[in-house]
Amino acid sequence: MRAPTSDLPIIFAEAGILAGGAPILDAVSLSIGPGIPTVLIGPNGSGKTTLLRAAMGLIPLSRGRVTWAGREASAPTRRAILLQRPVMLRRSAAGNIRYALGTAGVPRSESDRRICDLLALVGLEGLQRRPARRLSGGEQQRLALARALARDPAVLFLDEPTASLDPYATKAIEDVVRTITARGVKVVMSTHDIGQARRIGGEIVLLHRGRLVETGPAEEFFRNLRTPEARNFIAGELLV
């Protein structure tokens, strides 16, 4: 893994996105620095996915701006995303990773070794030749994570990486998140699972209706909830 800091911090300045005239991201100002994971929490429709996609450059901002280490115009390439519903290419498990390595300019001579390393990292050794679409949901999610890591990102966005996974598969993903964080990759992930946010820790960002409600280091965030929205959400109340 590469040293993670050159494209950080990611700074959202009054970032807003409109969909059909309605704000789905509303004047969000946020700084994402290197180091510990940043965990976006909030109910469905709170803007977590939109924020991650905007950071990846997959959707343009309607207002405000996003800068990477102060740069705005040139899109950094050392970033990758695990989408909420990743799509497996119609290839083998190894073929999916090989494709991502190709897009990252990794020479073919290095591909086989990298594929083995990445499959081992996500616990899919021995499944290289299996058609990716024939893997189970949890295996596909781990393969998608390996594919994202194939681009050797300094920053990795994970959009609800364990949604609809069983506890075993969830633990496997969380273990990989801890491993890659220890290796210096900045992880920015979204979840609506409070337990997961506590387990991953790091910096917590609570979004609601496209707005940033509250943010802070995990321990302090959960100990001292400052806003009614945060108290209700953490208490398991329905935020509508």
Place this chain on the structure above:
Amino acid sequence: MSDDVSALHLVLTGDPALFAIVRLSLAVSLSAMLSAALIGVPFGALIALTSFHGREIAIVVLNALMGLPPVVVGLVVFLSLSRSGPLGSWGLLFTPQAMVIAQTILVAPIIAALARQTIEDLWNEYQDELAAMNVGPARRVATLVWDARFSLVTALLAGFGRAAAEVGAIIIVGGNIDGFTRTMTTAIALETSKGDLSLAIGLGMVLMSVIIAINAVAWGVRRAGELWAG
């Protein structure tokens, strides 16, 4: 001997006249399919992956062209290649090349329309992933065509089936000349009208075998695709 038994005898003994007709038919239809693929796949990909004013109309027209009447295509090609036509100087009328041209015009819209649908469906699936991997336009097209290859082979075989079974266009532009432009379908039409049912039935058997074989290959290709690539 009854017509059925005579027909079977012709097929089983490898009657030279019958198999010359079969060879020409396959050569014409395969050439038309390959020419149509060279036109249809890129054209289908272009429509699938670009947005332009009138795109919806273009798709409707392309889909409608799948049902082009062979005799109308034959007439247009005949008029174009006839001595007084714009392409009359090429001297292709009543040659196998003219038959390939007519069948290419018939088959290209089928391949293009099926390729467009296949590639567009796959693009809708892959769009976000390829964007996230920062894949450029050329690599994007190559990826989609490669990953859709099993479905595209099925589209090509559908085109081949259309060409192999077609009679209206090639009888007009080929002239059904014995030993030169006579194919299975034109020969069946002629022999039936003459009352020589043995040869017509024999050719019908071969033609049906070819069509069944094509469908078997199409099924096999798709099945292999599912097994190997998911």
